[in-house]
Amino acid sequence: MFPGADEYGVEVDVDADEVDRLLSVGPDDVEKPQSVSFSRNVFVPLTTACRYTCTYCTYYDVPGQATLMSLDEVRDVVRMGADAGCTEALFTFGDEPDDRYTEIHRQLDEWGYDDILDYLAAACEVALDEGLLPHSNPGDLTREQLADLAPLNASMGVMLETTADVDAHAGNRRKTPGQRLNTIRAAGEVGMPFTTGILVGIGESWRDRAESLLAIRDLHERYGHVQEVIVQNVVPNERSDFERPSIETMRRVVSMARAALPAEVSVQVPPNLSEAASLVDCGVDDLGGVSPVTDDYVNPDYAWPALQELADIADEAGVSLHERLPVYERFLPSEDSAVGTGDECEWLRGPIVERLRTDDVHGERLRSVARGDGPLSVPDQANRTQS
Ligand code: SF4
Secondary structure, three states, X not given: OOOOHHHHOOOOOOOHXXXXXXXXXXXXXXXXXXXXXXXXXXXOOOEOOOOOOOOOOOOOOOOOOOOEOOHHHHHHHHHHHHHXXXXXXXXXXXXXXXXXXXXXXXHHHHHOOOXXXXXXXXXXXXXXXXXXXXXXXXXXXXXHHHHHHHHHOOXXXXXXXXOOOOOOOOOOOOOOHHHHHHHHHHHHHHOOOEEEEEEEOOOOOHHHHHHHHHHHHHHHHHHOOEEEEEEEXXXXXXXXXXXXXXXXXXXXXXXXXXXXXXXXXXXXXOOOOOOHHHOHHHOOOEEEEEOOOOOOOOOOOOOOOOHHHHHHHHHHHOOEEEEEOOOOHHHOOOOOOOOOOOOOOOOOOHHHHHHHHOOXXXXXXXXXXXXXXXXXXXXXXXXXXXX
């Protein structure tokens, strides 16, 4: 049983023989995909407050310094993204701010919100209003919290990172593998298309990596909700000096991910942190969300590649490149058209389906990307950044 799993009642089936088999997998054991995909997004760092203090993280700010975007600021950013042809509003922030963040709670209260998740729901509504599909990563959530946010998100995510207990999750307030597995399970229970992943190089062993991938597979096999698994290497930064894993390490881990996961689950590497072109033949078929307009606030030292650079990565790897929505095709409403015509949809709720079907310039952009004929162009705004 993984650390913290008992507390959350999470039973994940990871067979020791399967772990051994996965540990023997290398790049020669997997096939190169025919194409790689990406999603064009804007990054919306709603707050930099987080109750945890993971040692590799430069995202969070301590109480007194943490920021909280107003909804007007959110609207400005997502509108800029929509103008630049984006389809995704990426709301990523840490776990719910604890009591130490008095200023954040006071501000939310003044604006009339119960907590940061209540506020996130309002921010998602702004994104939908401006023509983007929200994808939220607000840390660990209960099933009830996920159910509340589900109608306003095309997909959501949380990084498992690892099933091991590592010093990198240091301090009195530390997230546990059991808590993360519980969130991934809860997403499956509410039927939310989900993104998760592992973080490589934070003190985990090779066996931990194999177990983490098989734990994700086990949860996906129960619910069918995992759309992609990110294999992300740690990078040195101003708060830590973790060594960046070698390309040989990453090639082996990516191969293990491809071998462990069913074909419908994409394997993603972030092209601003990894040598993506050298990993495609190990089974990478997605390059994640790439922003033509906003910085990567989680890894601010590592700039997003411009869209043309993604095309170069695909060229170098000998595969084609195509744009996708933040929710993968198999979760879209029906087969009648790019986003369907019927009222029923197993995975997406009313506001998302309505956004996809609205007869306006944004709906047309979303549908053309869903059909696979969205313009893969590098807009003038490429490389424009927001401070
Ligand atoms: S990695 Fe996530 S949970 Fe950990 S401190 Fe950073 S924002 Fe918080």
